[in-house]
Amino acid sequence: MIAKNSIKRGVSLYSYQEEYFLRKMSLEDCISASAKMGALGIESIGEQMMPGFPNLGDAFYDQWHAWMDKYGTTPTCHDMFLDTKMFKGRLMTDEEMLASVIRDLKHANRLGATTMRCIVNTPPHIIEMAVPYAEQYNVRIGIEIHAPFDFDHDWIKQHLDVVEKIDSYYLGIIPDMGIFEKRFPRVRSERYIRQGAHPQIIQYISEVYARHDGAANVQDEVRGMGGNELDLAMARDLSHMTFVDPRRLLEFMPRIIHIHGKFNEMLEDYTEYSIPYHEVIAVLIEGGYTGYLSSEYEGNRHIQDAFAVDSVEQVRRQQEMFKRLLGEASQQE
Helix, strand or coil: CCCCCCCEEEEEHHHHHHHHHCCCCCHHHHHHHHHHCCCCEEEECHHHHCCCCCCCCHHHHHHHHHHHHHHCCEEEEEEECCCCCCECCECCCHHHHHHHHHHHHHHHHHHCCCEEEECCCCCHHHHHHHHHHHHHHCCEEEEEECCCCCCCCHHHHHHHHHHHHHCCCCEEEEEEHHHECCCCCHHHHHHHHHHCCCHHHHHHHHHHHHHCCCCCCHHHHHHHCCCCHHHHHHHHHHHHCCECCHHHHHHHHHHECCEEEEECCECCCCCECCCCHHHHHHHHHHHCCCCEEEEEECCHHHHCCCCCCCHHHHHHHHHHHHHHHHCCCCCCC
16 A cells, blocks of 8 residues: 655656657647646746746746646746856856856746756855855755766765755755666667667667676677677766665655656556656655656657657656556546
């Protein structure tokens, strides 16, 4: 029996990037599709789906809130990016980075979002400087824990040190479920094969990754097997992937303020090929997590060379999986 819980379901509109880019779906369409699945938490990216960002006028925010009312949805999280090299020939200064973060906090506030994802390249000391502004605009800052970083990476430890030192409601972490990738995504390995990689070498690399006992020599091994550049490219991918024991989440549960439900391929049986969501969600329930699980589909980029992308169906399947694992009534069709 699944324990009673208060975990809420949502969608990152990043999931629909394929259809939005091809003008098959508008911003309103993305919100509507999510609402129809009962995924009422809306996570957004200003740079991607809000033309004119960051210079959005009152009319845009009025329309945004009208959509929220129309579809019964709630703004959950704004995904912030920090272009540290936005000035040719030099990095941004601390003052410029802080100003960029403050700008996005203001935007999140106007959206009605109570959380802002800070991308992992944001320096820890900038996050620390931004906390008073997070309090001012009533938006919680969450540093994203994203592969290949994990909880034990030195950069993430620096961020966690800041989180503990500040000990503020307005500062936490946002784990991306890509850190729990147990198997190499099939949509990625199959694309390598379509492009000309050797099936037997691709299978070997997948098996190496699935052991999770280190892959330091895999590129040399692939060369010894007569691998081509595509085989080597997949071997290099292993250095950008990670599998963390889902139970590690329990150590950081009080600091988790939002979850990115990364996925590459939802199967017809409503399971994800690479990520053991049944293990992850069981841990979230055990730890008492009460925030949003936000679908984040990224498989489109790995199949678009050969197949039609149906992001809405992929997100729908993940939301059905969420409902089952959270103990909600199944609505599979």
